[in-house]
Amino acid sequence: MAEEKMTTNQGYPISDDNSSLTVGNRGPTLLQDFQFIEKIAHFDRERIPERVVHAKGAGAFGYFLVYKSMAKYTKAQFLQDPSAKTPVFVRFSTVAGSRGSADTVRDVRGFATKFYTKEGNYDLVGNDIPVFFIRDAMKFPDLVHSVKAEPHNNIPSSSTGHNNFWDFISLTPEATHMLTWVFSDRGTPASYRKMEGFGVNTYKWVSNEGKTTLIKYHWKPKLGVKNFDREKATRIAGEDPDYLTRDLWEAIERGEYVEYEFFVQMMDMSEEQNQSFDPLDPTKTWPEDKFPLMPVGKMVLDRNPENFFTEVEQAAFCPANLVPGIEFSDDKLLQGRTFSYVDTQRYRLGANFHELPTNRPLSPTANNQRDGAMQSQVFQGPVNFGPSSRGGPVTTPVEGTPYSPHIQGNLVREKIKKTDDFSQAGERYRSMSKTEIKHLVENLVADLSHVTDPAIQKRAIENLAKADEGLGRAVVAGFGLEK
Ligand code: HEM
Numbered sequence: 001m002a003e004e005k006m007t008t009n010q011g012y013p014i015s016d017d018n019s020s021l022t023v024g025n026r027g028p029t030l031l032q033d034f035q036f037i038e039k040i041a042h043f044d045r046e047r048i049p050e051r052v053v054h055a056k057g058a059g060a061f062g063y064f065l066v067y068k069s070m071a072k073y074t075k076a077q078f079l080q081d082p083s084a085k086t087p088v089f090v091r092f093s094t095v096a097g098s099r100g101s102a103d104t105v106r107d108v109r110g111f112a113t114k115f116y117t118k119e120g121n122y123d124l125v126g127n128d129i130p131v132f133f134i135r136d137a138m139k140f141p142d143l144v145h146s147v148k149a150e151p152h153n154n155i156p157s158s159s160t161g162h163n164n165f166w167d168f169i170s171l172t173p174e175a176t177h178m179l180t181w182v183f184s185d186r187g188t189p190a191s192y193r194k195m196e197g198f199g200v201n202t203y204k205w206v207s208n209e210g211k212t213t214l215i216k217y218h219w220k221p222k223l224g225v226k227n228f229d230r231e232k233a234t235r236i237a238g239e240d241p242d243y244l245t246r247d248l249w250e251a252i253e254r255g256e257y258v259e260y261e262f263f264v265q266m267m268d269m270s271e272e273q274n275q276s277f278d279p280l281d282p283t284k285t286w287p288e289d290k291f292p293l294m295p296v297g298k299m300v301l302d303r304n305p306e307n308f309f310t311e312v313e314q315a316a317f318c319p320a321n322l323v324p325g326i327e328f329s330d331d332k333l334l335q336g337r338t339f340s341y342v343d344t345q346r347y348r349l350g351a352n353f354h355e356l357p358t359n360r361p362l363s364p365t366a367n368n369q370r371d372g373a374m375q376s377q378v379f380q381g382p383v384n385f386g387p388s389s390r391g392g393p394v395t396t397p398v399e400g401t402p403y404s405p406h407i408q409g410n411l412v413r414e415k416i417k418k419t420d421d422f423s424q425a426g427e428r429y430r431s432m433s434k435t436e437i438k439h440l441v442e443n444l445v446a447d448l449s450h451v452t453d454p455a456i457q458k459r460a461i462e463n464l465a466k467a468d469e470g471l472g473r474a475v476v477a478g479f480g481l482e483k
Pocket of ligand 1: 050051052053054057091092093109110111112125126127132136137138140198199200201315316317333334336337340341344345348
């Protein structure tokens with residue numbers, strides 16, 4: 001292999017990269033040392049803002065295969081042909097901790113998939129838990145402020161065990177179902193390879209004929225689900241803070257490719273209003289006996305990134321990256337998400353973040369958006385506007401019956417009608433094994449014991465008791481607070 005010659009970024013040959021240019025060998029350093037200035041100035045700019053949530057993550061590339069055509073339900077082209085592989089990039093993440101935080105702390109995990117389809121990028125930005133803490137995007141900044149470090153002392157750096165989290169959560173009863181997941185051992189997965197993924201929000205599939213179906217997404221790991229208990233997760237957080245990142249990287253390096261099966265639950269639009277719960281409420285799951293999981297395809301992750309910063313740190317997902325045949329539901333949490341991701345990426349990565357290697361669609365793109373910081377495309381010709389009589393990209397109608405739902409109502413700022421914050425939390429608790437219940441209770445007690453305000457503890461326990469009296473009693477007993 002030919003030896004690479006070291007140069008400045010402008011191509012000037014570097015004869016010594018370890019000594020600055022000085023007057024005499026003891027200094028001072030000269031302002032004209034452009035080689036030194038370039039090196040230090042670039043170093044000074046190496047960090048970009050970390051993601052406001054999901055800051056620590058690990059990524060891998062691979063492919064997706066659909067088992068059989070989904071044409072009956074969606075015109076999405078990547079869900080039609082079982083012989084066509086769709087390239088994917090997946091980023092797994094923790095949510096609350098900063099970029100340097102430990103992988104195995106109790107938290108939700110992100111499971112974000114970018115499908116590089118022939119119709120553009122489709123992003124399925126999911127988590128490892130099927131429900132969420134809140135149901136209106138308006139509350140998201142408060143949720144995140146409450147879980148992150150407290151503003152006066154910057155403690156704790158990645159843990160829910162503090163006053164602010166439990167204060168907010170105990171005043172947010174719709175989070176009770178989510179607590180039964182996060183504080184079970186699901187909150188401490190043993191491997192990204194052994195973790196489920198869920199779209200959480202409800203989406204719509206639209207067929208060529210205009211038939212629309214409500215959809216919930218599920219990923220199931222081929223290796224099965226495996227979690228740590230609290231003691232093991234805590235120990236590993238100290239011994240190997242990058243445990244989950246390392247586990248994924250090393251498995252792929254060994255050639256042990258990572259596989260997940262892809263399922264959907266479907267609900268006919270006519271059934272939406274007939275449920276005892278609101279199917280668009282992201283704090284709810286759809287009962288699997290009524291809405292069975294239908295296998296759709298499989299995903300294999302078989303390639304590690306070459307460069308973490310370029311390919312993973314700069315990756316940008318957004319639930320609004322759709323392809324024809326997949327639409328949003330009216331779910332208010334999802335609607336808010338569609339704005340938030342691209343907005344934060346314009347700030348975190350800049351106006352042209354979509355041109356970065358992991359984010360660039362493999363299919364051609366064209367429009368009259370131009371310029372901006374770090375533009376790397378060399379646009380051809382004089383036309384950068386439309387309509388134009390002298391060329392430029394032309395618009396094309398989406399194939400099939402157009403998706404154009406009729407929507408009407410008064411403008412309001414209101415909660416949804418069917419709230420029921422506790423039933424599914426109680427059902428989940430009662431479906432758990434003895435060991436699962438023991439761990440849930442111990443994990444809750446361990447976390448709540450960091451709360452210094454007894455009124456907050458009491459309120460949190462009251463919500464748990466509303467889900468199931470036995471759960472409330474068990475947590476009280478765990479505290480040694482029985483009357
Ligand atoms: C209103 C609710 C939510 C808002 C406003 C929101 C906002 C955000 C923002 C701003 C980021 C950082 C993105 C970036 O800097 O590139 C992010 C990341 C992420 N969010 Fe959400 N989020 C919400 C709810 C959810 C839910 C319900 C899920 C799961 C279903 C989810 C999954 C993720 C994932 C996986 C990432 C990391 C993406 C990556 O790996 O780069 N979020 N979210």
